[in-house]
Amino acid sequence: MCYYCSMIAEVIVDITNSMVDKIFDYYASEDVTVGQRVIVPFGKRNIQGFVINLKQETTVDEEKLKNIISTVDDYPLILPEHIEIMHFMVKKYHLRFVDCLRLFIPAQLRSENVKPLVKTYIIVSGDPQKFKKTVRSNAKNLLALCEYIKPNQSYLKSELVSKFTQSAVSKLIENGILRQEKIEEKRTPPSIDIQCQKHKLTPLQQRAVDEIISDNSISLLFGVTGSGKTEVYMSVIEKVVQNGKNAIMLVPEISLTPQVLSNFRARFGNNVAILHSGLSVGERFDEWRRVLFGEAHIVVGARSAIFAPVKNLGVIIIDEEHETSYISESNPRYNTLHIAKFRSEYNNCPLVLASATPDIASYQKALSGEYKLLELPKRINDKPMPKIQIVDMLSEIRNGNTGMFSSALLFELDKCIKEKHQAMLFINRRGYSSFMRCTNCGYVAKCTDCDVTLVYHKKEDKLKCHYCGKRFKALTICPQCKSTAIRNGAIGTEQVVSALKEMYKDVPIFQMDNDTTRTKNAYQRILSEFGKSKPGILVGTQMIAKGHDFSDVTLVGIIDADQSLYHTDYKSTEKTFELITQMSGRAGRDKVEGKVILQTYAPRHYAYRFIANYDYKSFFDKELNIRKNTMFPPFTTILRLLFSSQNEEIVRETTKLCYNDIKHLRDEYLEDFVYLDAMKSPIRKIKNNIRYQILMRIKHTHENEIIDKIYKICDKYNKVSVFVEIDPQNLS
Numbered sequence: 001m002c003y004y005c006s007m008i009a010e011v012i013v014d015i016t017n018s019m020v021d022k023i024f025d026y027y028a029s030e031d032v033t034v035g036q037r038v039i040v041p042f043g044k045r046n047i048q049g050f051v052i053n054l055k056q057e058t059t060v061d062e063e064k065l066k067n068i069i070s071t072v073d074d075y076p077l078i079l080p081e082h083i084e085i086m087h088f089m090v091k092k093y094h095l096r097f098v099d100c101l102r103l104f105i106p107a108q109l110r111s112e113n114v115k116p117l118v119k120t121y122i123i124v125s126g127d128p129q130k131f132k133k134t135v136r137s138n139a140k141n142l143l144a145l146c147e148y149i150k151p152n153q154s155y156l157k158s159e160l161v162s163k164f165t166q167s168a169v170s171k172l173i174e175n176g177i178l179r180q181e182k183i184e185e186k187r188t189p190p191s192i193d194i195q196c197q198k199h200k201l202t203p204l205q206q207r208a209v210d211e212i213i214s215d216n217s218i219s220l221l222f223g224v225t226g227s228g229k230t231e232v233y234m235s236v237i238e239k240v241v242q243n244g245k246n247a248i249m250l251v252p253e254i255s256l257t258p259q260v261l262s263n264f265r266a267r268f269g270n271n272v273a274i275l276h277s278g279l280s281v282g283e284r285f286d287e288w289r290r291v292l293f294g295e296a297h298i299v300v301g302a303r304s305a306i307f308a309p310v311k312n313l314g315v316i317i318i319d320e321e322h323e324t325s326y327i328s329e330s331n332p333r334y335n336t337l338h339i340a341k342f343r344s345e346y347n348n349c350p351l352v353l354a355s356a357t358p359d360i361a362s363y364q365k366a367l368s369g370e371y372k373l374l375e376l377p378k379r380i381n382d383k384p385m386p387k388i389q390i391v392d393m394l395s396e397i398r399n400g401n402t403g404m405f406s407s408a409l410l411f412e413l414d415k416c417i418k419e420k421h422q423a424m425l426f427i428n429r430r431g432y433s434s435f436m437r438c439t440n441c442g443y444v445a446k447c448t449d450c451d452v453t454l455v456y457h458k459k460e461d462k463l464k465c466h467y468c469g470k471r472f473k474a475l476t477i478c479p480q481c482k483s484t485a486i487r488n489g490a491i492g493t494e495q496v497v498s499a500l501k502e503m504y505k506d507v508p509i510f511q512m513d514n515d516t517t518r519t520k521n522a523y524q525r526i527l528s529e530f531g532k533s534k535p536g537i538l539v540g541t542q543m544i545a546k547g548h549d550f551s552d553v554t555l556v557g558i559i560d561a562d563q564s565l566y567h568t569d570y571k572s573t574e575k576t577f578e579l580i581t582q583m584s585g586r587a588g589r590d591k592v593e594g595k596v597i598l599q600t601y602a603p604r605h606y607a608y609r610f611i612a613n614y615d616y617k618s619f620f621d622k623e624l625n626i627r628k629n630t631m632f633p634p635f636t637t638i639l640r641l642l643f644s645s646q647n648e649e650i651v652r653e654t655t656k657l658c659y660n661d662i663k664h665l666r667d668e669y670l671e672d673f674v675y676l677d678a679m680k681s682p683i684r685k686i687k688n689n690i691r692y693q694i695l696m697r698i699k700h701t702h703e704n705e706i707i708d709k710i711y712k713i714c715d716k717y718n719k720v721s722v723f724v725e726i727d728p729q730n731l732s
């Protein structure tokens with residue numbers, strides 16, 4: 001027993017590449033607090049760890065217990081709330097503690113590659129003029145320095161040294177005329193200067209704000225594009241901050257436009273911290289600490305900002321809540337909504353989910369009363385929604401137009417350019433190139449068992465179902481019309497841009513996709529140049545669908561709407577509805593009315609009928625009914641267990657053993673399992689790791705109980721990596 005230590009600390013050791021993920025006990029001195037970073041002996045090395053609990057007793061043999069060597073910082077890096085979040089995530093997603101840590105603390109901080117930016121200032125504390133009289137006349141620098149500085153002013157030391165030499169500055173310090181002070185300077189992400197006028201809320205906006213802050217429930221703010229949701233967020237946040245509490249607002253990474261950030265900066269100034277992946281290492285580190293130390297009370301950021309070290313939360317807002325980017329698809333896998341719900345319960349504060357096209361599951365909860373439904377059904381100032389015209393591309397082909405632009409789109413483009421307005425052309429790249437379609441009759445190959453679109457795997461020249469693993473021969477002849485005009489793949493952004501350049505030699509045409517936005521500022525540059533070009537055309541992927549507010553866009557063209565319709569999962573229709581509604585929302589936001597041309601090979605698909613009428617509610621009814629009949633979420637939960645290892649033999653064997661165990665479990669819960677099967681993963685190998693998977697769909701009745709038992713089964717098999725996904729967005 002150590003005489004100095006009265007406490008036992010539970011420590012998570014910070015080694016990510018280890019298969020061990022345990023909490024270890026150490027003796028701690030009295031000044032160690034929960035959440036603090038410490039150095040502990042581990043094996044033969046000393047390594048970093050985090051204290052997650054302090055207790056009086058341990059079950060570990062006292063002889064074997066070691067002391068914490070030292071603390072790293074003099075404040076805790078992890079809040080008590082985050083320790084709770086960690087336990088929640090470990091249990092819910094079968095994660096390791098260390099993997100959660102990564103979400104809470106910036107990597108740079110843990111590896112100590114970044115330091116605070118500290119600058120030395122010189123403060124004039126004496127009387128330089130009086131001192132000057134004592135200086136010899138040949139000491140030119142010293143005399144000049146005495147002349148330059150003014151009493152009680154402060155200067156950057158580096159500036160004075162470069163102008164007047166180090167020795168002159170030192171001389172004045174020695175004589176008490178100058179005093180040094182080190183001040184930390186926070187690196188803040190840049191934003192553009194804009195005027196952000198605070199609007200008087202409309203009665204509907206006001207009602208939404210009042211409802212949200214009236215209690216701690218979950219609200220679904222269902223407001224069409226341009227209905228003024230942002231103004232609602234800002235007013236809510238303003239009230240929360242006035243009450244001495246803090247706020248987190250999440251937006252999808254893709255719509256974290258400089259405009260959005262600048263709006264918040266303009267309204268809340270330095271009180272806003274911004275967290276997203278585009279920040280420099282130093283900026284991220286400083287913004288994170290501004291939040292931790294309570295210097296910023298509002299966090300605006302992408303998915304991972306839900307983990308920001310905010311104390312005393314007063315509201316969490318998730319903008320575009322339907323976005324799949326809120327779900328992490330790599331380790332650690334989690335759903336932002338689960339974390340947000342946890343934090344709002346922990347802090348007893350309201351949670352706002354907002355969208356023009358709510359997630360089917362969210363809207364169902366709103367209708368059932370689990371969420372409060374708040375609606376903004378009209379655009380601000382009653383501006384009309386742009387008219388959506390559906391164009392049948394098969395009939396274009398029959399009329400001899402085999403190009404990628406329909407005659408309707410060509411007509412509208414010409415008109416738009418002549419009138420010196422702007423157009424946005426949208427190339428849908430979700431599910432890119434993955435399905436096969438007959439261009440004569442529109443037939444698309446589907447799985448006979450699952451009713452989802454088959455994925456074309458080029459290497460094997462096979463069609464596969466990502467839900468059941470079944471394989472089919474690739475199409476050469478259409479089974480419906482016997483045509484051989486089978487196409488796979490989609491039109492690319494580049495093809496569209498070069499076709500447009502041929503047609504409009506003098507019109508600036510911009511391309512925005514993953515290829516053109518690799519560099520840090522490219523995204524912003526393209527947008528700002530497009531904003532100034534009248535006329536101008538912007539061609540892009542879903543990157544251009546969100547959040548932009550260009551007042552002169554009068555035409556939106558959707559080149560191949562079906563891409564996401566035939567994407568290969570049960571949510572593909574829902575995603576199509578969302579994307580096209582969002583994209584349409586870019587048109588006609590100002591004085592001139594907007595128009596949308598939607599090109600499709602399946603003009604009679606129910607999704608398009610509802611999209612054209614902006615009829616979310618009917619779409620929802622239809623979609624929910626389909627989900628109910630096929631027993632997909634929200635009526636079940638999809639669980640995917642992903643096994644991977646470099647050794648195929650071992651993965652296959654492990655998957656099989658685990659699958660057999662789960663089959664026994666299913667016998668116990670026959671009513672609850674809708675589906676259970678094991679198979680190779682559609683993407684069989686990633687970074688040399690061979691992947692197998694077990695897929696399940698489980699009813700909600702005993703869901704938690706069953707999942708707990710499945711995790712216990714997984715724990716038995718630790719020779720390979722096992723990852724868990726709940727309602728995955730993507731089954732590749």
Ligand code: ADP
Pocket residue numbers: 199200201202205223224225226227228229230231380549
């Ligand atoms: P949404 O996020 O719902 O798509 P925005 O918040 O971008 O909509 O609002 C659309 C436009 O309406 C913006 O230009 C915004 O400045 C303006 N706006 C919002 N609220 C008001 C209001 N109460 N009065 C006047 N204009 C408003």
Ligand code: ZN
Pocket residue numbers: 438439440441442443478479480481482483
């Ligand atoms: Zn056909």
Ligand code: ZN
Pocket residue numbers: 447448449450451465466467468469470
């Ligand atoms: Zn299938």
